[in-house]
Amino acid sequence: MENIKLTITSISFLAPVQHDLQVVDSIIRAQAEGHYPGLSLALDLILKSGGKRIRPSVTLLVGYMLGAPREKLLTLAAAIELLHTATLIHDDLIDNSLLRRGMPTINSQWSPGATVLTGDFFFARAAKLAADTDSIPVMKIFSQTLSTIVNGEITQLFALKCHVDREDYFSRIYAKTASLFETAAMTAALISPANETTIEDMRQYGYNIGVAFQIVDDILDFTGEQQTLGKPVGNDLQQGLVTLPAICYAEANPDDEDIIPLLQGRCPNPNQMQRLIDAIRKSSAPECALKEAEQFIEKGISKLANQPAGLERNCLEDLARFIVHRFK
Amino acid sequence: MENIKLTITSISFLAPVQHDLQVVDSIIRAQAEGHYPGLSLALDLILKSGGKRIRPSVTLLVGYMLGAPREKLLTLAAAIELLHTATLIHDDLIDNSLLRRGMPTINSQWSPGATVLTGDFFFARAAKLAADTDSIPVMKIFSQTLSTIVNGEITQLFALKCHVDREDYFSRIYAKTASLFETAAMTAALISPANETTIEDMRQYGYNIGVAFQIVDDILDFTGEQQTLGKPVGNDLQQGLVTLPAICYAEANPDDEDIIPLLQGRCPNPNQMQRLIDAIRKSSAPECALKEAEQFIEKGISKLANQPAGLERNCLEDLARFIVHRFK
Numbered sequence: 089m090e091n092i093k094l095t096i097t098s099i100s101f102l103a104p105v106q107h108d109l110q111v112v113d114s115i116i117r118a119q120a121e122g123h124y125p126g127l128s129l130a131l132d133l134i135l136k137s138g139g140k141r142i143r144p145s146v147t148l149l150v151g152y153m154l155g156a157p158r159e160k161l162l163t164l165a166a167a168i169e170l171l172h173t174a175t176l177i178h179d180d181l182i183d184n185s186l187l188r189r190g191m192p193t194i195n196s197q198w199s200p201g202a203t204v205l206t207g208d209f210f211f212a213r214a215a216k217l218a219a220d221t222d223s224i225p226v227m228k229i230f231s232q233t234l235s236t237i238v239n240g241e242i243t244q245l246f247a248l249k250c251h252v253d254r255e256d257y258f259s260r261i262y263a264k265t266a267s268l269f270e271t272a273a274m275t276a277a278l279i280s281p282a283n284e285t286t287i288e289d290m291r292q293y294g295y296n297i298g299v300a301f302q303i304v305d306d307i308l309d310f311t312g313e314q315q316t317l318g319k320p321v322g323n324d325l326q327q328g329l330v331t332l333p334a335i336c337y338a339e340a341n342p343d344d345e346d347i348i349p350l351l352q353g354r355c356p357n358p359n360q361m362q363r364l365i366d367a368i369r370k371s372s373a374p375e376c377a378l379k380e381a382e383q384f385i386e387k388g389i390s391k392l393a394n395q396p397a398g399l400e401r402n403c404l405e406d407l408a409r410f411i412v413h414r415f416k
Numbered sequence: 417m418e419n420i421k422l423t424i425t426s427i428s429f430l431a432p433v434q435h436d437l438q439v440v441d442s443i444i445r446a447q448a449e450g451h452y453p454g455l456s457l458a459l460d461l462i463l464k465s466g467g468k469r470i471r472p473s474v475t476l477l478v479g480y481m482l483g484a485p486r487e488k489l490l491t492l493a494a495a496i497e498l499l500h501t502a503t504l505i506h507d508d509l510i511d512n513s514l515l516r517r518g519m520p521t522i523n524s525q526w527s528p529g530a531t532v533l534t535g536d537f538f539f540a541r542a543a544k545l546a547a548d549t550d551s552i553p554v555m556k557i558f559s560q561t562l563s564t565i566v567n568g569e570i571t572q573l574f575a576l577k578c579h580v581d582r583e584d585y586f587s588r589i590y591a592k593t594a595s596l597f598e599t600a601a602m603t604a605a606l607i608s609p610a611n612e613t614t615i616e617d618m619r620q621y622g623y624n625i626g627v628a629f630q631i632v633d634d635i636l637d638f639t640g641e642q643q644t645l646g647k648p649v650g651n652d653l654q655q656g657l658v659t660l661p662a663i664c665y666a667e668a669n670p671d672d673e674d675i676i677p678l679l680q681g682r683c684p685n686p687n688q689m690q691r692l693i694d695a696i697r698k699s700s701a702p703e704c705a706l707k708e709a710e711q712f713i714e715k716g717i718s719k720l721a722n723q724p725a726g727l728e729r730n731c732l733e734d735l736a737r738f739i740v741h742r743f744k
Contacts, residue, residue, distance in 0.1 A: 123567040126574060178536060182529035201510035204532055205570045208506060211536065212562035215543050219555040227547040227555050234540035239451040242533045246454060 099140060101406035104399055105148040108162060109141050112148075115166035116173070119213035130194050130206050134173050137191035144169040145407060146272045146297075150290050153400035154280035160221050164279060167217035167230065168272045174210035175237055177203060182241075226275045233271040236263050249328025250355040252338050257331065261302040262295075269298025289391040296388030297408045303381040304412055306331035307374045310365065322365030328355050332380065334364075337373035381412050427468060429734035432727055433476040436490060440472050443494035444501070447541035458522050458534050462501050465519035472497040473735060474600040474625075478618050481728035482608035488549050492607060495545035495558065496600045502538035503565055505531060510569075515646055554603045561599040564591050577656025578683035580666050585659065589630040590623075597626025617719040624716030625736045631709040632740055634659035635702045638693065650693030656683050660708065662692075665701035709740050 102109070113135060120127040144165035151161035179185075180193040181203045187193060195203040211234070218230040240263020247256075273294030277287040309324050310333050324331050330338075330350065338347050346364040349356045356364055368374070385408045395401050430437070441463060448455040472493035479489035507513075508521040509531045515521060523531040539562070546558040568591020575584075601622030605615040637652050638661050652659050658666075658678065666675050674692040677684045684692055696702070713736045723729050 123563070124570045124574065127567070127570065178532050182532060199573075200528065202570060202573055204506050204510060204535075205566050205573065207532075208535075208539065209563060209566040209570065211539055212559050212566055215559035216556065216563065219552065219559055222552050224547065224550050224552065224555075227552075228544065231540050231543035231547055235451070235537060235544060238533050238537040238540055239455070242452045242455065242530060242537065245527075245530055245533065246452065 099410065101149075101403040101410065102140065102145055104152075104403055105145050108148050108165070109144060111162050112141070112144050112165045112169060115162060115217070116170050119166075119170065119210070119217070123209070126198075126202075127206065127209060130177075130198070131173075131210070133191060133194060133197070134177060134188070137188040137193075138169075138173070139189070141169060142301075142407065142411075143172055143268060143272045146269060146294060146404070147276045149400045149404050149407065150273045150276035150293075151280055153395055153398070153404065154277055154282045154286065154290075156276060156280040160223075160279050161276065163217055163220045164226065164275055165272075167214050167221070168268070168275070170210055170214040170217060171230070171234060172268060174207050174214055175234075177207035177210065179241070181207070182245075221275075221279055223275075223279055225278050229271055229275055229278070233267050236267045240264050240267075244329070248353060250330060250350050251353055252330050252335055252350050254335055257335060258299070261299055261306075265302035265305075266295050266298030269301065270294040286395070289394065293388045293391040293404070293408075296384045296391070297411055300381040300384040300388070300408075301411050303332050303377055303384070304414060307333055307377050307381070308414075309333075310369050311374050321369070322361075325365060325368075326361060332377040333368055333373045336376040336380075337364075337368045337371055340371070340373065340376070341367075378412060385409060385412050427738065429477075429731040429738065430468065430473055432480075432731055433473050436476050436493070437469050437472060439490050440469070440476075440493045440497060443490060443545070444498050447494075447498065447538070447545070451537070454526075454530075455534060455537060458505075458526070459501075459538070461519060461522060461525070462505060462516070465516040465521075466497075466501070467517070469497060470629075470735065470739075471500055471596060471600045474597060474622060474732070475604045477728045477732050477735065478601045478604035478621070479608055481723055481726070481732065482605055482610045482614065482618075484604060484608040488551075488607050489604065491545055491548045492554065492603055493600075495542050495549070496596070496603070498538055498542040498545060499558070499562060500596060502535050502542055503562075505535035505538065507569070509535070510573075518646070549603075549607055551603075551607055553606050557599055557603055557606070561595050564595045568592050568595075572657070576681060578658060578678050579681055580658050580663055580678050582663055585663060586627070589627060589634075593630035593633075594623050594626030597629065598622040614723070617722065621716045621719040621732070621736075624712045624719070625739055628709040628712040628716070628736075629739050631660050631705055631712070632742060635661055635705050635709070636742075637661075638697050639702050649697070650689075653693060653696075654689060660705040661696055661701045664704040664708075665692075665696045665699055668699070668701065668704070669695075706740060713737060713740050 116135065117131060120131045147165040147168050148161060177194050180188060181195040181200060185193050186196040194206055218227055240260060244260060270291050274287060274291040277290040306324065310322055314321055320326065325334055338350060341347055342351065346356055346360045346367065349360065389405050389408050392401050392404055444463065445459060448459045475493040475496050476489060505522050508516060509523040509528060513521050514524040522534055546555055568588060572588060598619050602615060602619040605618040634652065637659065638650055642649055648654060653662055666678060669675055670679065674684055674688040674695065677688065716736050717733050720729050720732055
C-alpha cells in the first residue's frame with residue numbers, strides 16, 4: 089500500500105463555514121488579550137501550526153444543521169478548538185517535540201515552566217469560552233472531556249509498551265481523539281433546539297468519525313514519508329505504542345518471527361523493529377486498518393440520516409469521508 | 417521583630433465546618449476514582465501536604481451564613497480546594513520543589529510529563545465540580561480565576577527581578593492568592609439567596625483577607641526559621657522577588673547602601689543580599705507590613721457588618737483575624 093500518501097484533497101465541505109472559522113480564530117486570539125503579551129505570541133504560533141480546524145467545523149456544521157444560535161455556536165466552536173490547542177501545548181512539551189507542522193513549538197521557544205503555564209492559561213480560557221455558552225450540560229461535558237483526554241495520556245505514559253491489544257487500542261484512541269470529536273458534535277446539538285435522540289445521534293456521529301480520524305493518523309504513521317510526517321516512519325511502534333496497522337499485521341501474520349516479541353508483550357530489538365515496520369508498510373495491514381476506519385465513517389454518516397437534508401448535512405458527510413480520503 | 421514566629425494558634429473558628437471539611441476531602445478524593453490508579457495516590461499525597469483548608473472553610477462559612485443549599489456548597493468548596501491543589505502541583509514542578517509541608521511533592525516522585533498531566537487532570541476535575549454546582553456565574557468566575565492565577569504566574573516568570581514597586585506587588589498578590597479567596601467567598605454567596613450588595617460584600621471580604629494572607633506569608637518568608645519554612649530565610653528576595661517587607665524597608669531606609677541596587681532595579685550581590693535580609697528581619701519592616709495586613713483584615717471584616725449575626729459570621733471574623741495572628 090505504498091501509494092497511500094498524505095495529500096490534501098478537496099475540502100469544499102468547509103466552504104460554508106470558512107468565514108465562521110475566521111471568526112472562531114479571532115475569538116480564540118481575543119482570549120490572550122489583556123494578559124501577559126507573550127501569550128498572544130504563543131497563541132499565534134500554535135494557531136499557525138494548526139490544521140484545517142476540523143473539530144470546530146464539526147461543531148459549526150452540526151449547529152447550523154440543527155438551528156443553533158450563531159453567536160453561541162461560534163463561542164462553542166472556539167472553546168473546542170482552544171481546548172484542543174491547550175492539550176497540544178502540553179503534549180509537545182511532554183514529547184519534547186520541537187516542530188509541529190513545520191512551525192516551532194512553544195516548548196522550543198520557552199522554558200518548561202512557561203510552557204506548562206501557557207497550556208494552563210489556555211485551558212482556563214477554553215473553560216471560560218465553554219461557560220460563555222451559558223449551558224450547564226456543555227460545561228459538564230467539556231470538563232469531562234478534558235478529564236478523559238488527560239487520563240488517557242497519563243494511562244498511556246505508564247502503560248505497558250509493545251502490547252498488542254485491540255480493546256486497549258480503541259479505549260486509547262477514544263480518550264486521545266474520539267472524545268473531543270464526540271464533544272464537538274454533541275455540544276453543538278445541546279445548544280440547538282434538538283431532542284434527546286438527535287443529541288445522541290450527533291454524539292455518535294462525532295465518536296465514529298473521531299475514531300476513524302485517529303486510525304487514519306495511525307496508518308499515516310506507517311505509510312507516510314518521514315519528511316511529510318516530521319518524524320520517523322513507524323514512530324509510534326518504535327516508541328512501543330501498538331496501533332491498528334500493527335494489530336492488523338499481528339492478526340494476519342502471527343508466525344512472523346519479528347511479530348513474536350510483540351505478541352509476547354516484549355519490544356522487538358532494533359533490527360527486528362526496522363524489519364517489522366517495513367513489513368507492515370508493504371503488507372495489507374494499512375489497507376485492513378483503513379477498511380475499519382471506513383466502517384466507522386459509514387456508521388458516523390448513518391447517524392445523520394434522520395437530520396434535515398441540505399448543505400450542512402452534505403458537508404458533514406463529505407467531512408466524514410474526507411477523513412479517510414486524506415490520502416489517495 | 418524576632419519574636420514573630422509561626423505557631424498554630426486556636427483554630428476554633430473551623431469547628432463548625434470540621435465535619436464538612438471531611439466531606440469536602442472525600443468529594444475531592446472521589447475525583448480520582450475510575451481513572452488511572454496513580455492519580456489517587458498523587459491526590460492523597462498532595463491532600464496530606466495541604467494546610468488547614470482555609471479556602472473551602474471560607475466558602476462553607478459564607479454559604480452557611482447566607483443559607484446556601486448544603487450539597488451544592490460542599491461541591492463548590494471541593495471545587496475551590498481542588499483548583500488550589502491543581503495549581504500547587506504545577507507550581508511545585510516549575511519551582512522544582514521536592515517537599516511541601518514536609519511531604520514529598522508529586523514532581524519528586526513522577527516524571528515532569530506525568531506531573532504536568534496530573535495537574536491538568538485535577539484542573540479538569542475542579543472545573544467539573546464547579547459545573548456540578550449548576551451555576552453559570554460560578555463557572556464563569558471559576559475559569560476567570562484560573563486565568564488570573566496563571567497569568568500572574570507567567571507575568572512573574574518573565575518580570576523584572578529586584579524591582580521595588582508597590583503597585584506591582586499588590587497586583588501580583590491579587591493574582592497569586594487574593595483572587596482565589598475572593599472567588600471562595602463570592603461564589604458561596606452566588607449559590608445562596610443573596611442580593612447583589614451581599615455578593616459584592618462577600619467578594620470584598622474574600623479579596624481583603626486574601627491580600628492579608630499573602631502579605632503574612634511574605635512576612636514569614638523573612639521572620640520564620642529555615643527549618644519551619646522549608647526554604648532559606650528571605651528566599652523570595654534571593655530569587656529577586658520584592659515583597660512587602662522589603663518594600664517597607666526600602667521606603668523607610670532609602671539610603672541603606674544595600675537597598676540602593678534594589679531601588680535602581682538591580683539585584684544586590686550575595687553579600688549585600690545577606691546583609692539586607694538580616695537588616696529587614698531586625699527592622700520594623702515586618703511589623704509595618706503586618707500593620708498593612710491588619711488593615712486589610714479589618715476592611716474584610718467590615719464587609720460582614722450587614723450580615724446576620726451568629727456563629728458563621730463570628731467564625732468568619734475569627735478566621736480573618738487568625739490570618740494575621742498565625743504568629744505571636
